[in-house]
Amino acid sequence: xxxxxxxxxxxxxxxxxxxxxxxxxxxxxxxCTGQTYDRCSIEPWLEAGNTTCPATMMQLESLxxxxxxxxxxxxxxxxxxxxxxxxxxxxxxxxxxxxxxxxIVSLVQDITLSRHKLGPLKKLRNTLCxxxxxxxxxxxxxxxxxxxxxxxxxxxxxxxxxEDGFEVCEEALAVLVSLMAVCSHDELVGLVxxxxxxxxxxxxxxxxxxxxSRVNVATILAAIAANTDLHFHGAPKVFQSLGKLxxxxxxxxAVKASLRALLALCKxxxxxxxxxxxxxxxxxxxLLPELQKANAxxxxxILDLMCAITEGRTAVMxxxxxxxxxxxxxxxxxxxxxxxxxxxxxxxCQGSPQSLAAAQEAGVFAPLLLLLQIECAPKTRQKxxxxxxxxxxxxxxxxxxxxxxxxxxxITAM
Numbered sequence: 001x002x003x004x005x006x007x008x009x010x011x012x013x014x015x016x017x018x019x020x021x022x023x024x025x026x027x028x029x030x031x032c033t034g035q036t037y038d039r040c041s042i043e044p045w046l047e048a049g050n051t052t053c054p055a056t057m058m059q060l061e062s063l064x065x066x067x068x069x070x071x072x073x074x075x076x077x078x079x080x081x082x083x084x085x086x087x088x089x090x091x092x093x094x095x096x097x098x099x100x101x102x103x104i105v106s107l108v109q110d111i112t113l114s115r116h117k118l119g120p121l122k123k124l125r126n127t128l129c130x131x132x133x134x135x136x137x138x139x140x141x142x143x144x145x146x147x148x149x150x151x152x153x154x155x156x157x158x159x160x161x162x163e164d165g166f167e168v169c170e171e172a173l174a175v176l177v178s179l180m181a182v183c184s185h186d187e188l189v190g191l192v193x194x195x196x197x198x199x200x201x202x203x204x205x206x207x208x209x210x211x212x213s214r215v216n217v218a219t220i221l222a223a224i225a226a227n228t229d230l231h232f233h234g235a236p237k238v239f240q241s242l243g244k245l246x247x248x249x250x251x252x253x254a255v256k257a258s259l260r261a262l263l264a265l266c267k268x269x270x271x272x273x274x275x276x277x278x279x280x281x282x283x284x285x286x287l288l289p290e291l292q293k294a295n296a297x298x299x300x301x302i303l304d305l306m307c308a309i310t311e312g313r314t315a316v317m318x319x320x321x322x323x324x325x326x327x328x329x330x331x332x333x334x335x336x337x338x339x340x341x342x343x344x345x346x347x348x349c350q351g352s353p354q355s356l357a358a359a360q361e362a363g364v365f366a367p368l369l370l371l372l373q374i375e376c377a378p379k380t381r382q383k384x385x386x387x388x389x390x391x392x393x394x395x396x397x398x399x400x401x402x403x404x405x406x407x408x409x410x411i412t413a414m
Contacts, residue, residue, distance in 0.1 A: 016075050019055040028072055029065035032251055033058050036068050061211040101137050108141045111150060121171040128178040135182045144187045147176045152197040169205055170213040177216040180223045188227045203234050206241045211254060214245060218257035225264035239278035246283045259298040266305045273311055281306055281315040285322050288329065296333045300340035307347035316348060323358040330367035339380045346383040349390055360391050
């Protein structure tokens with residue numbers, strides 16, 4: 001189909017325009033600041049030595065660009081609906097990223113046998129894209145096993161490669177994180193093997209690596225912990241590093257990766273205790289009001305796990321704003337989030353007059369009463385009823401905002 005002339009073209013939505021060229025993006029990529037550009041516009045900017053985001057002028061923690069496949073699909077759909085055709089050049093960069101199997105096998109062999117590992121790792125990383133076919137090709141060529149062996153040997157030898165050993169570990173983890181979606185259960189569990197050397201290598205990078213590398217490690221740890229109980233040496237430093245990632249509020253990907261890792265790791269009681277000692281609880285409480293739906297649910301899920309043990313309940317109540325934060329989030333996020341909040345409050349108030357008084361003072365009676373008027377899970381309803389019985393004796397002395405009942409509850413998932 002012939003492309004429409006300029007006077008026939010539908011106005012391009014601002015979201016689909018590159019902030020640099022002001023033209024429809026063909027290959028949208030995203031910087032660590034969250035700003036998206038067309039690849040052909042942002043790469044010359046970075047290659048010229050600039051280290052700031054052109055649109056926001058924020059300093060870039062990483063010069064890596066990540067393909068924005070969701071936006072690219074939206075642009076393609078819009079082109080088809082508006083113009084009746086899709087520009088085939090939009091997928092060229094993705095197509096180039098899918099190398100032939102022979103090249104992939106050769107790169108994996110170089111990683112395994114050559115002392116010059118950094119170059120093959122970078123080439124393999126460039127070969128990978130968010131295309132499952134290429135990821136499976138690398139996995140089938142022994143890519144996961146090769147990376148596992150490399151990380152283990154790196155820890156044994158202290159990263160004694162001809163290239164910089166630490167950079168090799170970071171690059172290997174960047175390849176590994178791209179393979180997480182296609183790794184089998186056995187492959188994920190195998191990462192915990194090798195005498196704990198692989199996890200030890202990841203822990204070192206999590207504590208000392210670049211922001212992107214730390215995000216990669218958090219993503220990998222979340223995948224491993226979701227498949228097996230994960231215990232490791234140096235756990236306090238790991239949880240301290242995950243706590244630092246939570247505070248990278250200018251890089252949403254870091255916050256999400258940290259929350260996912262903490263949620264998976266804290267299913268093990270031993271890890272919960274270490275996380276509490278590392279100061280994760282106050283960080284989560286302070287971050288909660290700023291989080292969007294999915295991340296808020298993750299944060300509340302972690303806090304719910306923390307409140308299942310004495311150390312966690314103590315850590316939560318040691319924070320002066322904890323109860324006020326929980327009560328303020330009632331009915332404002334999602335049904336799942338509200339159920340987590342009820343569970344947290346129920347755990348805190350059991351046999352604790354101090355927690356019960358704090359809940360009454362924060363005005364918990366009104367949202368609990370409203371929750372009984374709407375549909376919720378049986379367990380949540382039971383805990384809500386028990387909490388109301390505990391707080392009803394003091395609710396008359398506690399101010400209840402009547403406007404709360406006029407606020408429409410958020411009772412459907414976003």
